Amino acid sequence: MSDFSTGLQCKVCGKLYAKQALNFCTDDFGPLEVVYDYDAIRKNVSRAKIESRRKNMWRYREFLPLEGEPTVGPQVGGTPLIRADRLADALGVDTLWIKNDAVNFPTLSFKDRVVSVALSKAREFGFKTVGCASTGNLANSVAANAAQAGLEAYIFIPADLEKAKVLGTTIFGAKVIAVNGTYDEVNRLCTQVALKYNADGQNNWGFVNINLRPYYAEGSKTMGYEIAEDLGWRLPQHVVVPMAGGSLVSKIHKAFTELHTVGLIDGPVTTKMYGAQATGCNPISDCVKSSRERPKPIRRPNTICKSLAIGDPADGMYSSKLIKSTGGWADDVSDDEIVECMLLLARTEGIFAETAGGTTLAVTRKMIESGRIPRDEEIVICITGNGLKTQDAVTKAIQWPTTIQPSLNEFESVYMGAGELVGV
Ligand SMILES: Cc1ncc(COP(=O)(O)O)c(C=O)c1O
């Protein structure tokens, strides 16, 4: 397999770096991003070639920064793009699609995409130990994929995460470090550990969201390629994306631009990107709405949407600029609206999304109601995580079943009596 990535580049000063496990510019601490030889990619890809491959994220391998075949997560991606007509009716819009990464393999969130790139790259670099700081989904994915790859994993999480997310990390045998603090405090500790254990040249550790971050972030692009291909190699007019660190929203747009650059889709790229956050932790949506230059960190996030609760987002400034440059917008919603929209999605489309999904749908609804997204234009909503991991959020919102004895009489007295039995 050919590697069309040519190196890393600082997003602030443009300085080029050779491929290595490094995420910041040594001159100005700007973030590094993978760069590619798009002329070479153009000569090596075609729609037919991509379509002939298996339906997973690696069918877009020319756009990913690996030297060899992926060795971690070869089955990740290829999730369904669903035409959501019942939800469209409920929202009063013509054309709505759901990109459903709540069923991604193996840990039911889009994080499997980023982790498969990061850990495959970690193995190319020769790392035996990997780690991350996480709001939950990344933890699940690093732990599962590291187990399958035979890598040792150290996972740092805030101690107050949902039980299912802690269990869904520990089950894979990872070393889980629960820290009394916010995600940003956890991440700071993790950065100190990464610096210390990479300093002596012997204990080289690959931290997915730290020194491997440029490679990890590229995995998010595959959601964008899949949306375009499933729409028949064309782009939608509006895409709504949940934001935590702010990487996914920019990378989906990068994917659209790349497809156009190499001639796989017609241009120009006019898709408007929208970002969704919870009001209890809204540094990026606040930045977009207030026209601040960079996000103001939120010191104490307070929301049921823990997966998006990053108070000091690494890619916050870039994503807010990107959103505005596309003509899109960002907004945030209350915890009640998040729960309401988790139910709305479940009851119209049969999709049980986690709190981040409720957030994304609630923000979409807000954009439609305010007129920012026109009702007759095509919309894609990105659902990125599974509701089975955040059950506490909805336990009070659903009606629990009445228990009866196994008798027809009792069934009829409870259900006929209440007038609930329909269809007879
Ligand atoms: C379910 C879910 N959706 C979206 C995101 C946002 O990703 P990003 O940090 O790239 O903005 C996260 C991040 O943790 C997540 O867990």
Ligand SMILES: [Zn+2]
């Ligand atoms: Zn720089």
